[in-house]
Amino acid sequence: xxxxxxAFRFLREGRAQTLLILTGIILGIAVQVFLNSLIVGLxxxxxxxxxxxxxxxxxxxxDLEPSxxxxxxxxxxxISRVITNEGSVKPIRDGDTxxxxxxxxxxxxxxxPVARGSGFILQGQKTLPxxxxxxxxxxxxxLYDIRRRLTAGRYEVGADGVLIGKDLAxxxxxxxxxxxxxxTPGGDDDLFRVNGxxxxxxxxxxxxxxxMSLPRVQSLFRLDRGLTEIELQAEDVxxxxxxxxxxxxxxxxxxxxxxxxxNASLLTALQSQSSSSYMIQLFVLLSVTLGIxxxxxxxxxxxxxxxxxxxxxxxxxxxxxRIFVIQGAVLGFLGxxxxxxxxxxxxxxxxxxxxADPSSFPISVSFGAAALSVGxxxxxxxxxxxxxxxxxxxxxxxxxxxxx
Amino acid sequence: xAELIALRDIVxxxxxxxxxxxxxxxxxxxxAGEYTALIGRSGSGKSTLxxxxxxxxxxxxxxxxxxxxxxxxxxxxxxxAFRSRTIGFVFQxxxxxxxxxxxxxxxxxxxxxHGRATAxxxxxxxxxxxxxxxxxxxxxxxxxxxxxxxxxxxxxxxLINEPRLILADEPTGNLDTESSEAIKALLRxxxxxxxxxxLIVTHDRHVAAGCDRVIEIDDGGILRDFRPADGTPDExxxxxxxxxxxxxxxxxxRPAPTRP
Numbered sequence: 197x198x199x200x201x202x203a204f205r206f207l208r209e210g211r212a213q214t215l216l217i218l219t220g221i222i223l224g225i226a227v228q229v230f231l232n233s234l235i236v237g238l239x240x241x242x243x244x245x246x247x248x249x250x251x252x253x254x255x256x257x258x259d260l261e262p263s264x265x266x267x268x269x270x271x272x273x274x275i276s277r278v279i280t281n282e283g284s285v286k287p288i289r290d291g292d293t294x295x296x297x298x299x300x301x302x303x304x305x306x307x308x309p310v311a312r313g314s315g316f317i318l319q320g321q322k323t324l325p326x327x328x329x330x331x332x333x334x335x336x337x338x339l340y341d342i343r344r345r346l347t348a349g350r351y352e353v354g355a356d357g358v359l360i361g362k363d364l365a366x367x368x369x370x371x372x373x374x375x376x377x378x379x380t381p382g383g384d385d386d387l388f389r390v391n392g393x394x395x396x397x398x399x400x401x402x403x404x405x406x407x408m409s410l411p412r413v414q415s416l417f418r419l420d421r422g423l424t425e426i427e428l429q430a431e432d433v434x435x436x437x438x439x440x441x442x443x444x445x446x447x448x449x450x451x452x453x454x455x456x457x458x459n460a461s462l463l464t465a466l467q468s469q470s471s472s473s474y475m476i477q478l479f480v481l482l483s484v485t486l487g488i489x490x491x492x493x494x495x496x497x498x499x500x501x502x503x504x505x506x507x508x509x510x511x512x513x514x515x516x517x518r519i520f521v522i523q524g525a526v527l528g529f530l531g532x533x534x535x536x537x538x539x540x541x542x543x544x545x546x547x548x549x550x551x552a553d554p555s556s557f558p559i560s561v562s563f564g565a566a567a568l569s570v571g572x573x574x575x576x577x578x579x580x581x582x583x584x585x586x587x588x589x590x591x592x593x594x595x596x597x598x599x600x
Numbered sequence: 601x602a603e604l605i606a607l608r609d610i611v612x613x614x615x616x617x618x619x620x621x622x623x624x625x626x627x628x629x630x631x632a633g634e635y636t637a638l639i640g641r642s643g644s645g646k647s648t649l650x651x652x653x654x655x656x657x658x659x660x661x662x663x664x665x666x667x668x669x670x671x672x673x674x675x676x677x678x679x680x681a682f683r684s685r686t687i688g689f690v691f692q693x694x695x696x697x698x699x700x701x702x703x704x705x706x707x708x709x710x711x712x713x714h715g716r717a718t719a720x721x722x723x724x725x726x727x728x729x730x731x732x733x734x735x736x737x738x739x740x741x742x743x744x745x746x747x748x749x750x751x752x753x754x755x756x757x758x759l760i761n762e763p764r765l766i767l768a769d770e771p772t773g774n775l776d777t778e779s780s781e782a783i784k785a786l787l788r789x790x791x792x793x794x795x796x797x798x799l800i801v802t803h804d805r806h807v808a809a810g811c812d813r814v815i816e817i818d819d820g821g822i823l824r825d826f827r828p829a830d831g832t833p834d835e836x837x838x839x840x841x842x843x844x845x846x847x848x849x850x851x852x853x854r855p856a857p858t859r860p
Contacts, residue, residue: 197715209699505695508656509709509757510684512677594656597691597769 199515202506203522206499217491218531221573224484225535228477229561229569230542235473237559239466243433246462247455249341249396251308251427252436253443255450257288287311287422289449295426297447303439306429308335311413313424317406318377318385319368326364327404328378330413339429342394342407348372349392353409357391361402365393378406380416426450481576488527489580492520496584496591503588504596517589521581528577532570536561604632604764604797605653610662612648612820622648624820625662632764633795635788637808639840640817647769649817650801654687654767655679666765684713688758688796690787692770695754696742702729702753703738710760721760728756732786748779755786759796766790768800772807784810805840809833814840 207214288294295309311330316323329336333353337343343351347362349372358376365371372390379385388408396402414421430439433455440454456463496503503516540561547559605628612623622645630636640646651657653664655671663670671682688709689695696705706725707717714721729735732752737745742753751771758766771787772780784807791798800807808814809828816824828836 198711201711201716205699501695502697502699505697506708506712507680508654508683508689508695509712510680510761511712512680514677515712594651597651597656597689597695 199518200522203519203526207523207526210495213491217487217527220487221484221527221531222535222538224480225532225569225573226538226542228480229536229539229566231473231476232565233543233559233561235469237557241557246459247433250455251339252430252433253428253440253452253454255426255452257286257424258451287419287424291423291426294447294450304428304430306335306339308339308427309423310425310427311410311419311423313380313413313417315378315380318379319370322368325404326406328406328408328413330408330410332410336407339427340396345395347393347395352391353407355412356388358388359392359394359407360390361405362393362395363399363402384416386416481572484573485576485580488524488577489583492524492581492584496520496588500591501596503591504593507593508597513589517585520585520588521578524577524581525574529570529574532573536566536569602632603629604666605630606665608663610652610659612652613660621820626822630797632797634813635791635798635811636813636815637811638799638801638815638817639808644817645820646801646817650767650769653799654689655683684709684761686764688763688766690754690758690766690768690771692773696750698741698743701739701741702734702745705742705753706756706760709757713761725760728759732756747775748782751775751783759790765797768798770801770803772804805837808840809836
């Protein structure tokens with residue numbers, strides 16, 4: 197109690213010095229919080245853009261290696277044909293069973309059975325390659341957020357209806373209500389009615405995707421009610437790779453790929469960004485600690501008279517030491533608390549300044565990160581007080597009393 | 601009177617390679633309630649003796665018993681606790697803490713001993729400040745007090761834990777004559793009213809002459825130990841003269857009675 201009382205009084209009466217070091221801590225922690233939130237915000241926005249409206253794990257049939265019927269041989273002038281399997285669509289074996297088992301796991305928030313094949317859209321003189329995707333529309337909406345991004349028409353396909361991307365529609369000068377002809381590499385073709393246009397904010401998707409019902413794609417490609425893909429989404433995007441590994445072990449007949457695998461370079465970039473940000477935060481914290489340590493070291497010298505008197509009037513040695521430890525902890529705690537507030541203010545200003553910019557992304561201070569900053573800074577302040585406090589407790593009161 | 605302090609063969613040696621002997625075997629007994637002056641030239645060892653009696657310093661050898669208890673057998677924390685209960689200090693340079701008000705300074709030894717100030721302790725602090733005549737300044741920071749006022753606050757602080765012994769190191773050394781007289785009278789009054797034992801280090805012959813007993817230290821030993829009341833005022837005055845004067849006038853100096 198007594199040590200707390202004296203520690204607070206020393207801090208209060210050392211106004212200029214206390215304010216100076218507090219300002220230092222506040223600035224340091226504000227920068228640390230701002231930087232951390234910026235990086236976290238940037239990264240989660242990047243991740244959200246990459247996988248927010250995309251499957252986290254996709255199961256497909258294993259790639260069939262292109263194979264030649266006869267190896268080409270220039271000597272014998274053999275004419276060889278290479279079968280690339282392109283265009284040929286094979287279903288996942290036991291796709292429905294796998295989907296049923298995945299549903300029982302309860303881990304995935306979206307499980308979307310998909311039948312997909314490459315085909316062509318024929319319109320007047322033009323023939324364009326497209327990707328025909330058949331799936332349950334509700335499930336597709338949960339995964340790709342399509343309904344909200346429909347630019348025209350209705351979100352329904354029925355038996356012969358399709359949804360196409362707005363860029364494809366623009367290229368072919370077609371609109372809602374138009375009839376289009378789609379053909380498969382196998383030579384089957386049929387007529388479809390355009391029910392709606394979507395804009396999934398990705399040109400390749402907007403130019404090639406054609407959404408229709410699952411049975412329609414299955415029959416068009418003669419899949420016999422089979423699936424070509426199973427698309428999955430989980431609660432936490434960063435568990436995808438781990439889960440994919442489990443799936444590879446559990447369902448080896450399917451090729452499972454996580455978004456982390458397909459976006460390895462993005463992840464590497466995020467990781468190096470994180471480590472450089474941690475580096476900066478570490479050094480900020482280090483300089484905050486050294487700042488507190490040096491201020492307390494000076495304070496012990498300045499207050500040696502007071503320490504001597506306190507000891508002479510019966511203050512225990514350990515209480516004398518604690519007076520300085522408490523000061524370090526209070527400086528660290530108060531400074532980091534205000535620093536978090538200042539960092540938060542910086543973020544609000546940054547957001548306001550960038551609100552007009554369409555590429556801006558949301559930044560928020562997580563309560564956990566803020567609490568961690570305060571906790572670490574308080575611990576650092578306490579640690580910084582260690583040497584000054586030892587010096588104070590070793591001070592000999594006689595030196596002070598004798599010399600006035 | 602019951603014996604409060606008993607020193608036996610107190611030796612203090614400073615330094616390890618170059619040794620300086622500050623006290624060479626001092627034995628001394630102080631009854632409770634006695635008002636004693638400790639005099640001697642600079643470097644005679646009187647401050648060292650005061651610090652040892654005040655338990656701020658440990659002797660190289662020898663024992664001190666307070667109320668029959670061997671205090672230097674205690675560890676440092678034990679000594680600190682003992683000190684805060686038993687001894688009050690009044691220093692030459694007042695030594696108030698500038699961060700605290702007069703009232704808070706008075707309560708410091710109580711807080712050091714008990715953690716927080718009780719209502720009773722606060723009441724006692726107010727009474728003490730009134731007793732020493734600075735109750736109107738009790739909420740002033742100590743830097744806003746005159747030298748005399750600071751010393752009065754320091755005396756109140758020395759009394760807060762109701763110590764048996766007050767050690768005063770040149771309590772009037774830094775004050776003008778008027779304040780000096782007032783402080784001298786105040787200390788004596790406290791001694792008479794509370795029966796508190798006093799040991800006052802002083803260079804001031806006026807202070808020493810008003811004490812029950814005068815102990816003169818020279819070269820680390822007790823040179824003389826006498827009661828001013830036993831001699832005539834002139835004799836006492838002469839006995840309290842600085843040594844160099846005494847040597848010149850040694851003809852008219854009757855040796856002061858030395859107590860066993």
